[in-house]
Amino acid sequence: MIIVMERNATKENIQAVIDILVEHGFRAILHEGDVHNVIDALGDKTTLSPDRLEAMEGVNHVKLIRQPYRLASRDRKPEDTVIEFDNGVKIGGANRPVFMIGPCSVEDDYEGLLEVAFAGKELGCQFLRGGAFKPRTSPYDFDGLGEKALKYLAKAKEETGLLVVTELMDSSDMDLVCEYADVIQIGARNMQNFRLLKSVGKCNKPIILKRGPANTIKEFLLAAEHIMYSGNERVILCERGIKGFDSTFTRNVLDIAAVPVIKKYSHLPVIVDPSHGTGQRYLIEPMAKAGLVAGADGVMVEVHHNPAKALSDGKQSLSIPQFREVFTRLNNLVDTLHLERATVCSQVE
């Protein structure tokens, strides 16, 4: 840590900072500048929070050298994390990017869900996604079928072999959701619901953690850190669009650069969600491609057998014929480019 003192900090202020540093086992080195005095602190930050130093009199601010996440960091684990499922599907590392598809919410029409699942199976998708519990901005909107939806997903899995991804909104549903899901999703609005992160840190399923729309990459990695620190290291990060100043044409700004940035600083797999990331059906294809060439380990896309009748997010869902067209081209892109991690990663450091 580097502690920058106020220009009018007194000798006593400086000494107080040095004292607390020494007390916590740091080596403290004072550099006297023309305007600001600066203290270098070498030691283990876990024993003394920078927040405490920043609250001391005469301290202007504290600069950190190391990132505050550890388990999620490449500094600790240089090789890519690969998450493997019982049926042999793998996410991360040099593996072929995976596809996760399905409706925003699972609805009453099971046949429709199955139709989507079979189309997905045929197009080489590995995961069926669908919401049983839906976070909705307005209390007047449809918020999911609950356990019935989970049963539908499990049945569709039985028939197609696709792995099931579904969202957990509250720790009280964890046992229920774990019973049916192969991957548990934490939604963007819950990215900093720390109790929920702790809960899923204790379950034995991989977690898809969606980036909060106004969360920095550091906060995103720290949210993963919460899950990992509670015991579950199988975390898949999902970029799904950040809040921008222009919502005329897109719901969010899909931050494609987040993919290679996270890959540089963390070993965890990263996927992109162009449906929520843009909110527009016609942007799914170009943005899925953009994510893939930028190094994503997978793509999550909303597909509905009848978007115009979807109870949620129809506008950003592909119909089944559109899905076939788009994913044929995505498969081509992946095939042609031999899009394996090794070549996707930017080789220029």
Next chain:
Amino acid sequence: MIIVMERNATKENIQAVIDILVEHGFRAILHEGDVHNVIDALGDKTTLSPDRLEAMEGVNHVKLIRQPYRLASRDRKPEDTVIEFDNGVKIGGANRPVFMIGPCSVEDDYEGLLEVAFAGKELGCQFLRGGAFKPRTSPYDFDGLGEKALKYLAKAKEETGLLVVTELMDSSDMDLVCEYADVIQIGARNMQNFRLLKSVGKCNKPIILKRGPANTIKEFLLAAEHIMYSGNERVILCERGIKGFDSTFTRNVLDIAAVPVIKKYSHLPVIVDPSHGTGQRYLIEPMAKAGLVAGADGVMVEVHHNPAKALSDGKQSLSIPQFREVFTRLNNLVDTLHLERATVCSQVE
């Protein structure tokens, strides 16, 4: 609703939209334009979500005329909501703005907490705030004393008469928190934790709902709507800073204009939190004043008996001597201006 069609929408597309509108009891009026055709739909939106219309082929977008919140809206209830406590304290309407003060987290040093509470009492504050359960960005940070903290708060209440405000992070703690708190706070990161909103909608304590750092005012009012719709209409809205592009000098951008904007569109009381809103001790006073003259019904400020030793947010906490100085001036401002709602509200519409 107004449905704007794509420039290349077919007659069939238009007819399909009109059909679904009519089916749901709307009156539909088609205006043929040079480029876009536009359909006016007059009827009750609760029966047909604009999302479904937006997902239909040939629809460019749907414009809403009325805001989607109802219970929170001034359209429904033109007079200000006033929330009253057993001891006679009132928030909202023409009442004197209230002060809520206390440490970010309640810590092991009960004497310190009591010292803050007594100083608050003396300065005319009505509420003691303090965290028992703390959301923390990093898993390595102190996250609260839990029930012990609640007991300390209750004890301090007994000694000073201050009402207790504390945060609820998870529905599973609701009974526990309700036992000790007079007001339950929902933190900014949980503003869209809809399960939690539903839960507190069923409790009989007033709720302070903090605005999420990247949430629009509409989303904020819809979150209040969730609580109200679940049965609890005693909601206090708290502006606590939004995410900006410049975090060099302040942690967030305290959106002072949100106060008069919300006052115009909703009847609920609004308070401001300049501690979280800026993250800087020296900004608490000017920003508290700014909130008050803009019409806030109260101010929430972090005060710690020894900020340099605070386990969280020391940097944005006032020490007790600073607290005395600042709140003496805030009281003066409130007194001198006879700062009652009637005169604070902007009279120019």
Next chain:
Amino acid sequence: MIIVMERNATKENIQAVIDILVEHGFRAILHEGDVHNVIDALGDKTTLSPDRLEAMEGVNHVKLIRQPYRLASRDRKPEDTVIEFDNGVKIGGANRPVFMIGPCSVEDDYEGLLEVAFAGKELGCQFLRGGAFKPRTSPYDFDGLGEKALKYLAKAKEETGLLVVTELMDSSDMDLVCEYADVIQIGARNMQNFRLLKSVGKCNKPIILKRGPANTIKEFLLAAEHIMYSGNERVILCERGIKGFDSTFTRNVLDIAAVPVIKKYSHLPVIVDPSHGTGQRYLIEPMAKAGLVAGADGVMVEVHHNPAKALSDGKQSLSIPQFREVFTRLNNLVDTLHLERATVCSQVE
């Protein structure tokens, strides 16, 4: 236009709005709602600005149906604009994406510039870019060599055949810059320097207009409209990153979705600049690829013969060996995918 009245608007307010509409040749239709009254106005908005209506008493807001840009809009010109140069190079439509490369600023070392230009020539680049006049945030930074730089660029053009792109900062330099440049660049910070836009609207060179870091797509297209309205329809739009809330890892957020969005609403060519868009050398390759698969008509990249000695933006420049590696892969991507506009555009509407 649709005029939404305040809930407490009087009959006189409504009549006044209708009168002004009729006076300007609009057809006005009043819909009386439960809460708000709404007036549909059919007619030519050029004769009556929505701003005037919004300023009238009792008006809550005005909603527009059509976008305010016209010359730049696909509504007016459905086919892609293709910009052609004397040497046969073409930008836009179904043409192969172009590459524009070169140092941020042209510096005193002409040999270095030439080395970059020859490497570019060899890798199939069509344009040499380099700043003669540089906007710099701090007055203490290097701000360009002026005419000397222009002469260097012209000399490098003579030797390599690459077309020259350089920035114009002030209308007073226009004749000078036009003498040497094949394409004139308007920098992001000048995107709403309307006098400058008017000036280049009168010159006979194609213009690269960079998107301002906080400008919406609508403002971007309106800035192009300024140039086109002044007489120059050869405008190339350049997405170069928007301001986000997280500048820890990247300077800006490169808004890849802006490419397909603009393609949908405008006929103008669009390129991306991953150097400024990210500020990080290691992100140039993945983000250039992302832009290309999303439909960009070209890529602009900073290349310097010795980034560590560059007087500006060295951190985001490729060295010549890195440039060779990255552009070999970019060329492969373009070749393999037969990346022509027709197939790049998202076919799902």
Next chain:
Amino acid sequence: MIIVMERNATKENIQAVIDILVEHGFRAILHEGDVHNVIDALGDKTTLSPDRLEAMEGVNHVKLIRQPYRLASRDRKPEDTVIEFDNGVKIGGANRPVFMIGPCSVEDDYEGLLEVAFAGKELGCQFLRGGAFKPRTSPYDFDGLGEKALKYLAKAKEETGLLVVTELMDSSDMDLVCEYADVIQIGARNMQNFRLLKSVGKCNKPIILKRGPANTIKEFLLAAEHIMYSGNERVILCERGIKGFDSTFTRNVLDIAAVPVIKKYSHLPVIVDPSHGTGQRYLIEPMAKAGLVAGADGVMVEVHHNPAKALSDGKQSLSIPQFREVFTRLNNLVDTLHLERATVCSQVE
């Protein structure tokens, strides 16, 4: 400066950084950490740009200790700058906050302008503002009367004694504008039009520099630095709203905290513009008050004799009767509070 090296930086990378530092007269101290090596560099940054260091191999990033602005900084000039006019009006320091009022654009109706000016005079305003050259997002909007408007302003000054503020958009108009204006305004969209900043740095009138809607406070102070460095130290900073993610209710987010932040780091006077800062008439009063209690040295407000007929920004302009009401209350606030700088400034550091 502190140079943080990549975790995989080689000894040669480190040595190269140290060599360049030493070559430029810096003292370099290497701290070897567990993960990152860090180099402290003590010396004069004007001789070696951090950009160059960041572009070197093995460098992760460079942290600065001192702010890059100098002339604008309180480190250099601890006492407040006070700008004085021939007629005795003063801005800054402990002086009473000033009021600048007038229409967005000066229009053809001179009598209307005069009516506003006389009302302003009567209410204790010191400045008449009005645009002669107007930046307009769309080329189809009214962009000012040019010299005719300047003449009208001069005439109104003659009749009322109010000082004239008007915007300069292009250096080619500088002589003309200087002839008529007492204060030259640089608009928000031109905040980083560095040529224009240089030009006004050479004129002998005080400058109002408006903050760009997406510019950080550091960029704002560096823009002031450009003017000061070119020779004109009489710069007044104007906060006029920054771009936010929510434009439903307000055009911009008026960043009230910017006032006390700038006051802490710079000696220059700061004013606020609630008209542009919110875009809503009903928000002018609360936000003007908020700015004043937060320490602003003045307020700029749009007033029009007939907002519904204004050619620009009518929606955010006060009519003359509203102006009287609002400014009577603003004057009361200022009077009652003896709102002089000394007491406004937050006294808690």
